[in-house]
Amino acid sequence: MLKNYFTLINTKYLVIANIIIPVVAGLVCFLGGKYILVVPAFLLAYMVFMVIDGVTDYFCFGNVYQKGSLGMDFLKTSYGGMKALKQAMIVDFISRYVRVLIFVAIGVLPILINADEPKYQEEFMMYGIDITSIKMFALILILLMIFVEYIFINVDRYIATPQNAYLINMLIIVGGGALIGGCSYLFGPLTFGNLIPLVVLMLVLLVVEFIFTIWHMNRKLDASYIDQID
Amino acid sequence: METSYIIKGENLSKKFKKFELNIPELKVPKGFAIALIGENGAGKTTLMNMLSGIRMDYKGELTYFEKYSDKERETNPAVKDKIGYTGPGKYYLPQWTIGDIEEISSLLFPSFSREKFDEIVNELALSINGENKKKKNSSLSDGNRMKLMLAAAFARDTDLLILDEPASPLDPLMRDKLCQMINEYIEAGNGEKSVFFSTHNISDMENITDYAIIMENGTVVEEGFVEDLKEKYILVKGEAKDIEVAKDVLYTISTNSYGFEGMCLAQDLDKLAGLDVTEETPTLYQISVAVMKKNTKLVMR
Numbered sequence A: 001m002l003k004n005y006f007t008l009i010n011t012k013y014l015v016i017a018n019i020i021i022p023v024v025a026g027l028v029c030f031l032g033g034k035y036i037l038v039v040p041a042f043l044l045a046y047m048v049f050m051v052i053d054g055v056t057d058y059f060c061f062g063n064v065y066q067k068g069s070l071g072m073d074f075l076k077t078s079y080g081g082m083k084a085l086k087q088a089m090i091v092d093f094i095s096r097y098v099r100v101l102i103f104v105a106i107g108v109l110p111i112l113i114n115a116d117e118p119k120y121q122e123e124f125m126m127y128g129i130d131i132t133s134i135k136m137f138a139l140i141l142i143l144l145m146i147f148v149e150y151i152f153i154n155v156d157r158y159i160a161t162p163q164n165a166y167l168i169n170m171l172i173i174v175g176g177g178a179l180i181g182g183c184s185y186l187f188g189p190l191t192f193g194n195l196i197p198l199v200v201l202m203l204v205l206l207v208v209e210f211i212f213t214i215w216h217m218n219r220k221l222d223a224s225y226i227d228q229i230d
Numbered sequence B: 001m002e003t004s005y006i007i008k009g010e011n012l013s014k015k016f017k018k019f020e021l022n023i024p025e026l027k028v029p030k031g032f033a034i035a036l037i038g039e040n041g042a043g044k045t046t047l048m049n050m051l052s053g054i055r056m057d058y059k060g061e062l063t064y065f066e067k068y069s070d071k072e073r074e075t076n077p078a079v080k081d082k083i084g085y086t087g088p089g090k091y092y093l094p095q096w097t098i099g100d101i102e103e104i105s106s107l108l109f110p111s112f113s114r115e116k117f118d119e120i121v122n123e124l125a126l127s128i129n130g131e132n133k134k135k136k137n138s139s140l141s142d143g144n145r146m147k148l149m150l151a152a153a154f155a156r157d158t159d160l161l162i163l164d165e166p167a168s169p170l171d172p173l174m175r176d177k178l179c180q181m182i183n184e185y186i187e188a189g190n191g192e193k194s195v196f197f198s199t200h201n202i203s204d205m206e207n208i209t210d211y212a213i214i215m216e217n218g219t220v221v222e223e224g225f226v227e228d229l230k231e232k233y234i235l236v237k238g239e240a241k242d243i244e245v246a247k248d249v250l251y252t253i254s255t256n257s258y259g260f261e262g263m264c265l266a267q268d269l270d271k272l273a274g275l276d277v278t279e280e281t282p283t284l285y286q287i288s289v290a291v292m293k294k295n296t297k298l299v300m301r
Helices: A002-008 A011-035 A038-061 A072-076 A081-113 A118-126 A131-156 A162-186 A192-226 B044-052 B070-075 B098-108 B114-123 B142-154 B172-188 B202-208 B226-232 B240-249 B266-272 B284-295
Strands: B005-015 B020-029 B033-038 B059-064 B083-086 B160-163 B194-198 B211-216 B219-225 B233-239 B252-255 B259-265 B277-280
Touching: A002 A081, A002 B098, A011 A038, A011 A081, A038 A081, A038 A118, A038 A131, A038 A162, A072 A081, A081 A131, A081 A192, A081 B098, A131 A162, A131 A192, B005 B044, B005 B194, B020 B044, B020 B194, B020 B211, B020 B219, B033 B044, B033 B172, B033 B202, B033 B284, B044 B083, B044 B160, B044 B194, B059 B070, B083 B142, B098 B114, B098 B142, B114 B142, B142 B160, B142 B172, B172 B194, B172 B202, B202 B284, B211 B226, B211 B284, B219 B226, B219 B284, B226 B233, B226 B284, B233 B240, B233 B266, B233 B284, B240 B252, B240 B259, B240 B266, B252 B284, B259 B266, B259 B284
Parallel strands: B033 B194, B033 B211, B083 B160, B160 B194
Antiparallel strands: B005 B020, B005 B059, B211 B219, B233 B259, B233 B277, B252 B259
């Protein structure tokens, strides 16, 4: 699986998407949070992470879910082409978790460790976040990031131009942001207790989304790739 | 000698909105260079895509190497690995480099030889001693892109090469080189290896073509060994005074104020007795044009 991933996936994509973007977004989050404000810095980093990641995805996979997309003929003429591409894509799906973890390790964790510093406490109170539940809240944001990443995967691979992929990603990000904001209103004061159901819900959603993403990928590649009547 | 077939097809059909491919019987002889000829939109690429496994939404039966069905082509790796293919420009992803293509080919095709690939890319001046391997597919010219596809196809141990318009983007020198490569491939196979290629450059490919299949309007309108076709059709030239008589006899005819030139079926040659005509053996190009002219929907003057 890994061999297929490293062979079929463009090296530039591997480096930019898996290392450069998460590290840059993590640094924006960490430095912005440390020297300015945590929440705006996180949102800015989130935008950087998601938009660039989505556009990079376009340059690697293009509109691979559409019939007759570029490069598919080559894979179709080999026996193992479809299997290799599917395996490479599954590794790519899993690498999304790694990307978010790199971002979190650089941008979010250092702030969470020092969350009881007065500077941070003041800001969290300003947003109505109970300091005792800040770690749980951060966990929800991280799970949301992964959730939105997977929406990208399912939507962007139908889109034939990078400009459109960029626009769609912006819309999804606004939707993701609205979801985060909506959670605050829906669940009232964000305390440790009332965040637990949200974490459980997010975990269930992520499992469902992961299964759906693999099913969707299989279905679309089979349809575009094999072109069979029956 | 009994002819065996590398591909046999029965009742092949594929319907599009404004076009239908319909071939009741297709026979591609084994051990030869077979040219698929036809005007634009005749259905050549559709047929080649069906044969190579790119397109599978067709009806009909295909048999490969006299024993494997098209389903087995997809499920038995040994069958698919014996078939090489080159197609139009979008065959490889644009961002792949020559090195990437070598890497990916060796991953996907068990019989792909890196040494042979390096040798061919050197020979075709695509990459000299490993240089230019970082060059992207998108930065190559159409001709070099085709050379790259050919290098990857010829670097495999195959028994059948399906080449869709390999000569079109190539310069005359490279077309000559392609003919040489096809010749060497067939000779090395001792009757086991075949090359099935589509072409509009009939003259350039004529000296290596053993068998020709001519398609028009989605079906095969003529086929046969080139030598047999050259016996079946006779090129006839005559004077203006005989045009009216010749028109009724000839398969196709072109006229001008000095006279006429046309293709005559050998069986009809007797009907020209008494006319002042000269007879010549036609080239494959002349036969193909005559057959296409006879069956085309184009308005010919």
